[in-house]
Amino acid sequence: MKRRDFLKSVTGIAAGAMVPAPAIWSSARADARSETLLVVTEGGPNNLDIHGVGTNRPGYEASWNCYDRLISHETKTLPDGTLSYDRDKFKPELAEDMSIGDMSVTFKLKKKAKFHDGTPVTANDVKWSLDRSVSVGGFPTVQMKAGSLVNKEQFVVVDDNTVRIDFAKKDRLTIPDLAVIVPGIYNSALLKSKASEKDPWALDYTKSNTAGSGAYKVTSWKPGVEVVYERHDDWVGGKMPQLKKVIWRTIPSQGNRRALMERGDADISFDLSSKDTSEMKKEGKLVIISNPIGNGMYSVELNVKTPPFDNDKVRRAVAYALPYQKIMDAAMFGLANPLFGGASNTVTDIAWPAKTGYVNDMAKAKALMAESGVSGIDTTVSFDLGAGDICEPIAVLVQESLGQIGIKTAINKVPGANWRSEMAKKSMPLMVNFFSGWLDYPEYFFFWCYSGQNAIFNTPSYVNPDMDALIDGARAAAAVGDKEKYSRNVEGFISKAYDDVPRIPLFQPFLNVGTQKNISGYVYWFHRQLDYRSIVKA
Amino acid sequence: MLTIAKRLVTVIPTLIGVVIVTFLLTRVLPGDPAVYFAGPAATPQSIAEIRKTLGLDRPLPDQFAHYVNDLAHGNFGNSLSTGRPVATEISSRLPASAELTLLGLFLAIVIAVPLGIFAAVKQGSLIDHLCRIVATAGVSLPVFFTGLLLVYIFYFKLGWSPAPIGRLDAFATTPPDITGFYLIDSLVTGNFETFRASLSQLILPAATLAIFSLAPITRMTRASMLAVLSSEFIRTARASGLDDRTVILTYGFRNAMLPVVTTLGMVFSFLLGANVLVEKVFAWPGIGSYAVEALLQSDFAPVQGFVLTMAVLYVALNLLIDMLYGVIDPRVRLEA
Numbered sequence: 078m079k080r081r082d083f084l085k086s087v088t089g090i091a092a093g094a095m096v097p098a099p100a101i102w103s104s105a106r107a108d109a110r111s112e113t114l115l116v117v118t119e120g121g122p123n124n125l126d127i128h129g130v131g132t133n134r135p136g137y138e139a140s141w142n143c144y145d146r147l148i149s150h151e152t153k154t155l156p157d158g159t160l161s162y163d164r165d166k167f168k169p170e171l172a173e174d175m176s177i178g179d180m181s182v183t184f185k186l187k188k189k190a191k192f193h194d195g196t197p198v199t200a201n202d203v204k205w206s207l208d209r210s211v212s213v214g215g216f217p218t219v220q221m222k223a224g225s226l227v228n229k230e231q232f233v234v235v236d237d238n239t240v241r242i243d244f245a246k247k248d249r250l251t252i253p254d255l256a257v258i259v260p261g262i263y264n265s266a267l268l269k270s271k272a273s274e275k276d277p278w279a280l281d282y283t284k285s286n287t288a289g290s291g292a293y294k295v296t297s298w299k300p301g302v303e304v305v306y307e308r309h310d311d312w313v314g315g316k317m318p319q320l321k322k323v324i325w326r327t328i329p330s331q332g333n334r335r336a337l338m339e340r341g342d343a344d345i346s347f348d349l350s351s352k353d354t355s356e357m358k359k360e361g362k363l364v365i366i367s368n369p370i371g372n373g374m375y376s377v378e379l380n381v382k383t384p385p386f387d388n389d390k391v392r393r394a395v396a397y398a399l400p401y402q403k404i405m406d407a408a409m410f411g412l413a414n415p416l417f418g419g420a421s422n423t424v425t426d427i428a429w430p431a432k433t434g435y436v437n438d439m440a441k442a443k444a445l446m447a448e449s450g451v452s453g454i455d456t457t458v459s460f461d462l463g464a465g466d467i468c469e470p471i472a473v474l475v476q477e478s479l480g481q482i483g484i485k486t487a488i489n490k491v492p493g494a495n496w497r498s499e500m501a502k503k504s505m506p507l508m509v510n511f512f513s514g515w516l517d518y519p520e521y522f523f524f525w526c527y528s529g530q531n532a533i534f535n536t537p538s539y540v541n542p543d544m545d546a547l548i549d550g551a552r553a554a555a556a557v558g559d560k561e562k563y564s565r566n567v568e569g570f571i572s573k574a575y576d577d578v579p580r581i582p583l584f585q586p587f588l589n590v591g592t593q594k595n596i597s598g599y600v601y602w603f604h605r606q607l608d609y610r611s612i613v614k615a
Numbered sequence: 616m617l618t619i620a621k622r623l624v625t626v627i628p629t630l631i632g633v634v635i636v637t638f639l640l641t642r643v644l645p646g647d648p649a650v651y652f653a654g655p656a657a658t659p660q661s662i663a664e665i666r667k668t669l670g671l672d673r674p675l676p677d678q679f680a681h682y683v684n685d686l687a688h689g690n691f692g693n694s695l696s697t698g699r700p701v702a703t704e705i706s707s708r709l710p711a712s713a714e715l716t717l718l719g720l721f722l723a724i725v726i727a728v729p730l731g732i733f734a735a736v737k738q739g740s741l742i743d744h745l746c747r748i749v750a751t752a753g754v755s756l757p758v759f760f761t762g763l764l765l766v767y768i769f770y771f772k773l774g775w776s777p778a779p780i781g782r783l784d785a786f787a788t789t790p791p792d793i794t795g796f797y798l799i800d801s802l803v804t805g806n807f808e809t810f811r812a813s814l815s816q817l818i819l820p821a822a823t824l825a826i827f828s829l830a831p832i833t834r835m836t837r838a839s840m841l842a843v844l845s846s847e848f849i850r851t852a853r854a855s856g857l858d859d860r861t862v863i864l865t866y867g868f869r870n871a872m873l874p875v876v877t878t879l880g881m882v883f884s885f886l887l888g889a890n891v892l893v894e895k896v897f898a899w900p901g902i903g904s905y906a907v908e909a910l911l912q913s914d915f916a917p918v919q920g921f922v923l924t925m926a927v928l929y930v931a932l933n934l935l936i937d938m939l940y941g942v943i944d945p946r947v948r949l950e951a
Contacts, residue, residue, distance in 0.1 A: 109786055110786065113785075113786070115785050117780070130665055130668055130669075131665065214661060214664040214665075214668075215661045215664055215665055216661065218661065219661050285699070299707075299900065300694075300699055300704070301900055301904075301905065301908070302781055302782075302898075302900045303781075303785070324785045324786075326780050326781065326785060326898070327898065328779075328780055328898045329895045329898060329904070330763075330779075330895055330896050330897075330898065332763060332766075333766060333779050333780075333896065333897075333898065336766065336767070336770060336771045336778075336779075337778050337779075337780065339771070340770070340771060340774070340778065342778040342780075343778075343780075492911065493911060497650040498650040501650055501659075501662070
């Protein structure tokens with residue numbers, strides 16, 4: 078080929094590239110678009126299986142949509158018209174029937190249920206999957222334990238279509254714990270063939286392949302780029318989803334996610350920042366849905382093991398010094414439920430999260446500081462840089478207000494990767510932090526954050542026998558359905574926590590989602606991930 | 616050939632050093648991957664289980680021996696944050712970065728080199744001032760800013776450019792993996808729709824990179840042309856009555872190319888690994904953002920793999936440039 082010919086052909090190709098695509102391609106694309114959902118988020122999964130080592134939160138979303146559980150929750154409409162899961166009502170998913178006995182629960186499986194590869198779902202699959210969740214270790218096993226599901230022996234195959242789960246002890250959280258993401262049902266025949274001696278539960282295979290009976294299956298996954306799902310047309314777990322295909326793209330830049338939504342190129346942008354939410358709500362081009370995150374709160378936490386915060390007067394002084402409303406406006410643009418300014422620190426009902434009786438009252442704070450006899454405090458306020466957009470303004474305001482009552486603070490920004498290990502050390506004196514529990518019960522929150530087991534989330538290292546008695550009392554009362562005793566204990570531990578105030582609640586944040594106007598059916602779930610099954614595109 | 620082989624031998628100690636340093640550095644950094652990956656509701660016991668699975672409970676020399684052994688078998692380890700083998704990840708992400716960087720660099724050269732030559736030839740003229748403005752603007756605008764600005768104008772406001780969601784829009788089909796360069800792969804398989812789609816995705820990020828790299832290339836071309844044009848052999852050539860074109864391009868530019876090529880090499884390797892911000896803005900699945908994300912999650916294997924790959928690339932690039940020197944200027948000998 079001569080040089081001149083070559084140049085000619087190259088220009089030809091370049092010109093071809095500039096010509097718009099012929100109409101036939103465009104219409105095929107339009108069809109694909111109407112049956113496909115395009116979701117954009119900041120991050121993508123690192124593992125498609127929640128049982129995997131270190132599966133991140135987006136990974137939970139893949140697990141939720143690709144695997145079925147025996148039971149799930151009903152949906153309810155909230156007063157503001159948005160949809161939410163119903164904490165108190167369960168519905169069968171893989172099971173067609175659930176009968177709860179005194180010390181066991183029995184499930185009958187749907188006979189038509191099939192895995193993605195066409196094999197029928199049997200009781201043996203259920204047993205194998207539940208065995209897996211209590212045996213793999215790490216997060217799934219801990220989560221199962223929260224519902225007193227500990228031993229393989231608790232899961233009994235009665236016949237091909239019937240499974241019985243024996244209770245280790247009476248625990249109200251056992252049934253709800255069977256409806257979280259962890260106890261999904263896996264294709265045991267397939268996974269046994271992929272298992273090896275080193276990897277008896279085939280975690281390597283499920284890391285990048287879905288082997289469930291759920292409404293969707295992953296057909297392509299490029300880590301950090303996209304996940305593509307296709308509908309499982311033999312799904313019997315519920316109403317057949319409308320969308321045949323879901324494409325989930327990772328778009329790290331917040332501004333671009335917003336641009337994509339405003340230009341109409343993406344259907345759903347999940348987990349919006351408060352700033353974007355408040356601005357996009359005003360613009361009104363999109364549907365913006367905000368739901369309070371159940372059992373979750375941002376709080377200022379004080380380490381009660383080290384001076385000066387071992388002194389309860391200092392802790393109360395801090396609680397009166399915080400500029401709550403300013404904090405909520407600066408960090409959340411007002412998009413949160415206040416957890417301050419209640420009638421009193423002694424609560425009289427079991428609604429959770431509850432408001433404390435604290436307000437911004439500098440005179441009171443100064444008086445309490447004087448009373449405590451502590452002065453010349455020099456300390457640090459720490460936060461997770463991974464949640465810096467929310468925590469940093471809070472930390473700055475905390476620093477400023479504590480300065481006024483004679484507590485000097487330096488701000489310590491902890492990189493996201495180190496936050497957990499810093500928390501585990503329990504050496505940070507003062508921190509801004511967030512906690513939320515999947516199971517939306519106050520005793521669950523307190524079990525993690527206030528009890529004497531001193532779990533990683535009990536960052537203040539608050540250990541108090543009276544508190545433990547109240548938490549245990551509430552758990553025991555809930556297990557046997559003693560409402561009166563339950564209320565007494567729950568009101569007791571909330572009031573005690575607010576009076577002793579090792580952690581100062583600030584606000585309950587919202588989970589914000591933006592959708593195009595032709596999208597409906599979005600449901601808020603306790604796991605704070607997107608459920609594609611209910612979504613409808615007009 | 617022999618000289619190249621000799622050069623390669625000198626590379627070995629460098630690589631050994633890189634392996635040791637990256638291994639130690641990732642271990643010394645604060646942050647405990649076991650705690651990070653134990654996830655919410657971790658107990659000391661579950662953290663210990665994960666530490667054991669990750670092999671982090673073994674002594675350092677033991678971990679290092681395992682690491683070197685794996686490397687020798689071409690195994691870079693597994694990334695915890697994406698859950699894939701590092702080697703696969705790097706081999707799928709490197710072409711994405713390379714395609715973008717090469718196109719960006721190509722755009723920059725096409726604009727910067729002629730601009731630099733003109734600026735040198737017509738010193739103090741309008742074009743010289745233009746060259747100065749372009750260079751200053753290019754280098755002083757941060758890449759993420761230029762990137763966001765381009766997205767805002769060409770995508771959000773005008774709608775000329777496709778959505779900045781990575782290498783291809785969500786509904787286009789990915790070309791079969793031959794070279795990993797979408798432009799080449801789609802052409803080879805005759806899939807012109809994909810070619811068009813990936814080219815249109817490439818234009819904005821490539822332009823962003825080009826704007827940034829204009830400055831060093833223009834300035835270097837100009838400076839080196841100025842030095843050459845004032846030398847005696849150019850005066851001789853002009854005195855001999857050669858036309859301007861021959862004097863400037865054949866004699867002047869060829870002699871001015873050495874520093875320009877060196878700069879190009881540096882700009883290229885810098886852009887390849889360091890354009891994290893551009894990758895973030897355009898959701899580009901490149902190698903830089905992969906390494907940074909891994910670092911933020913104390914995910915050792917990808918960081919080590921990344922540094923090692925970049926070191927090898929850098930060495931290869933330098934070798935290539937050295938060889939180019941020989942082609943451009945026969946007086947240059949590799950042994951020197």
